[in-house]
Amino acid sequence: MARFVLTRRSPLTAEACWARLTDWPRHGDRVPFTQVRVARGSGRRSGDAILARTRVGPVAFDDPMEIVHLQAPAPGRDGLCRLQKHGRVVRGWAVLTVRAIPEQGGTEVTWTEEISIAGLPRAVDPLVAVSGRAVFGRVLAHLLS
Template structure:
């Protein structure tokens, strides 16, 4: 499985960062040929599912994800959301965390993902990780801007 970690700092509050990170349709704004939506539920509770659909012409695949752990940031509490990827093409997990920075203020956001893509041998994991850092780095920067 390919693994990558992205970290960004933002002057936004933890709550504002959280709202942007869990605005699932905005994730698709920077992933080519992909739309993202809450498929079951609001996308803000354990058990809800998120669906990323990628389509290029007649070729398409779904990346269904289930929220298996979710703690919104609150007073004295950081936020985290763990998604399990349950598709036939993309498997693995992603974890988004929001941490308040004290005493300087602002927030640190970390996106950690471990994925495997069907039919891709492990030998290409470094390429998958590099691609993930590039694509999801753009997504994260977009969400926090």
């Protein structure tokens, strides 16, 4: 499995960062050829489902994810969302955390993901990780701007 970690600082409050990070359809704004939607529930509770659908011409695949844990930030408590990927093409998990930094102002957001792509040998995991950092770095920059 390929693993990557992204950390970004934002002048926004933890609550504002959280609202943007869990606005699932906006994730698709910066993932090429991909639309993201809430497939079950509100997208704000454990057990809800998110679906990312990627299409390039006639080739398409789904990346279905389940929110297995979701805790919004609160005073003295970090926000945390753990997603489990259940697709035939993309498998793995992601953990999104939002931590207020009161002594410096603003918030720190961390995106940790471990994925495997069906049919790709483990030898390409470093390339998958670099690609993941690039794509989801753009997503984070977009969501937090």
